[in-house]
Amino acid sequence: VQLQASGGGLVQAGDSLRLPCVVSGLTIRDYSMGWFRQAPGKEREFVASIMWSAIDTYYAESVKGRFTISRNHARNAVYLQMNSLKPEDTAVYYCAATKAFRGIIRVGDVDYWGKGTQVTVSS
Numbered sequence: 001v002q003l004q005a006s007g008g009g010l011v012q013a014g015d016s017l018r019l020p021c022v023v024s025g026l027t028i029r030d031y032s033m034g035w036f037r038q039a040p041g042k043e044r045e046f047v048a049s050i051m052w053s054a055i056d057t058y059y060a061e062s063v064k065g066r067f068t069i070s071r072n073h074a075r076n077a078v079y080l081q082m083n084s085l086k087p088e089d090t091a092v093y094y095c096a097a098t099k100a101f102r103g104i105i106r107v108g109d110v111d112y113w114g115k116g117t118q119v120t121v122s123s
Contacts, residue, residue: 001025003114005095010120011085019080021095021114028052032098033071033078034105037091038116044094048080049105058103062088085121092116 007019019035034049048069049058057069068081078095094116100109 001097001112003095003097003112005093005114005117008093008117008119010122013086013121013123015085015121016081016083017085017119019082019093019095019117019119020077021079022075022077023095023097023114024076026097026112027073028071028076028078028097029073030099031111032100032102032105033069034096034098034110035069035078035080036094036096036105036107036110037089037119038094039091042091044107046105046107047093049103050078051101051103056103082119085119087121087123090119090121092118 002024005021035047038044050069066084071078095114096110097112098109
């Protein structure tokens with residue numbers, strides 16, 4: 001199983017980025033998918049999730065209204081659209097898959113992690 005996240009980079013505050021996560025080895029239709037992030041010296045934290053139905057989405061308070069998670073079953077991929085980026089969004093972003101039927105995914109719920117992609121937002 002591989003979850004390949006990409007799309008990170010160095011941007012300025014207010015810019016946008018779109019992170020795709022292409023999955024192989026499992027069918028995302030059978031999983032809830034999520035994004036987490038980890039800043040230097042901090043614990044990994046939940047960012048957003050989308051249930052298997054692709055209808056229900058959940059967000060951390062810090063990103064509500066700015067980030068949008070989506071999924072494409074045909075492409076077996078999940079996406080994180082990040083708008084109005086802030087310096088505090090700087091972190092390594094990880095995509096995740098879980099069978100747990102939970103909106104706000106906990107780190108311990110994750111069955112599969114992808115390798116992260118670095119997002120750096122300058123002020």
